[in-house]
Amino acid sequence: MKDSSIIQAIGNTPLIKLYSVTKDLPKKVEIYAKAELLNPGGSVKDRPALRMIQEGIRTGELSPGKIIMDPTSGNTGVAYAMIGSALGYRVELVVPENVSRARKEIAKSYGAKLTFSSAMEGSDGAIRLSQKLKAENPDKYFMPNQYNNHLNPQAHYESTGIEIYEQTAGRITHFITGIGTSGTVMGVGRRLKEYSSDIKVYAAEPAEALHGLEGLKHMESSIVPGIYDPSQLDGVRPIATEVGYEMTERLALEEGLFVGYSSGANVAAALELAKDLKEGVVVTILCDSGTRYLC
Amino acid sequence: MAKVRIPTPLQKLAENQAELEVSGTSVKEVLANLEAKYPGFQERLYDDKGQLRRFINFYVNEEDIRFADGEATILKEDDELSIVPAIAGG
Incomplete structure (x- = not known):
């Protein structure tokens, strides 16, 4: 394997603290986003x-x-x-x-x-x-078969989950991210639960079958990926397309983060989750860059 | 009559049909008649202000109605109206 090729740049992405969109949260509640858009192929995938x-x-x-x-x-x-x-x-x-x-x-x-x-x-x-x-x-x-290949979540179990735990110095209390194949939430979630069963893991799902959150899946109306197992999660939270879009725009305007709609939906879902907390460290994923959506 | 192509996530509303014949001479009229026959489309296709939701794409034959006359786009006999969803996961 050509280990010194561009593939060596995959992973070890920065964890970015969100300052502006979180300003109404209690002081002891923080939100961080894993900048997966900075992988060499431009996404978490x-x-x-x-x-x-x-x-x-x-x-x-x-x-x-x-x-x-x-x-x-x-x-x-x-x-x-x-x-x-x-x-x-x-x-x-x-x-x-x-x-x-x-x-x-x-x-x-x-x-x-x-x-x-x-x-x-x-x-x-x-x-x-x-x-x-x-x-x-x-x-x-x-055919890798990404929807049913256990190595899809395994990749996140072996890398993303560990990175998030270490980058928060073990302070993470909640992880939430949108589901497409569900590989990220299943793999990161499994790793985090091994570190501590107190860490809560949630999936965010489009609120409706016909939605505009490209990359995310409404499970009830879709072919459900074989790797998806909601029994391993603490919950599945709906996110409306418009709410995701609005957050996508705010991230570019207020945080310097030009990301795709699924990233906006993730941050919006993280923010809704964080609103109910008195203290905590919530982590989500910035899946890809906004440039992916330009025509 | 126009032919309306229904995306997979909405086919449940229309007895699992992928294509329907619906009367009407504009996009707006056809969508109203679709709602009359199969209730539920309106609330999924329009926002609270009565505008078509911006993330759903409507095509008359091959043309995006945003680049035609929007909801007022004329539909002739045998024209095809496609309701195209965003792409889900992976």
Whole structure:
């Protein structure tokens, strides 16, 4: 494995304290955000993508000449494309045709091939199409299967969860983040609970089936990822699209953080959680950059 | 009659149909008639102020109605109105 390539820059992202959007909170309540947008592929997805590819290489399932293929709403695809380029593997992504133009262009710049599924079916359409492609050509593709691969949460268990605990010097009391594949909340949550069962772990979920929080999943109306296990969480909290959008704008204007909508939703969810606390250290995730959403 | 394409998350409201024939000559009229036949669409597609929610994309054939006349965009016989959701996770 080319360990000294760009992949060595994945992880160890800064933990940023939020000062302005938290100003109405009690003095003893702090919110921090893990700046996953600063991974080299520009999102939190670099971690699980690398972990799943590394394991494929280790087991021989990803043999030279095989193509890395998976359904994605964009960020995991960009991560596969970057890592594939660095390690010398071809990448084919199955994405809904209405995925943002920025993501399409970035993935293509890394040399990935894109196959489009119907915009009407969202990411579930991409899941179904990729399963069909894999069934038709089982030997051609290495399919990480991010929605059902335990290495997706495992990546966060092995890295993000430890980093958060250490960066807060063990002071973290609450972790909350939105669910897409659910890999981040399941993996970080498991690690934090091992450090201390007193640390509360919550998922944030779009309040409605038809929402605008790109990257997040409304479970009841979606194909539920196999790695998602709400029984391991302290709760699932709804977040409205408009509330997430408003926070996304405030983060750029007040905190110098130009992030995507799922990051805004995460901070909004963290803020709502924090409002009910007398003291505590709440941590959430900034999943990707706002530049991903520019046309 | 226009053909309305319903995204997966809303198909429950319309007896699990992905496509419906709905009468009306503008986007607004078609959406009102859709609501009359299958209640529930209005509250999901419009905000409190009665505006189409900004994160939902509406296309007449291939054109985003934001770049046409918005809700007033004319629908001719056999035109297709697509309600396109944002992309979920991963």
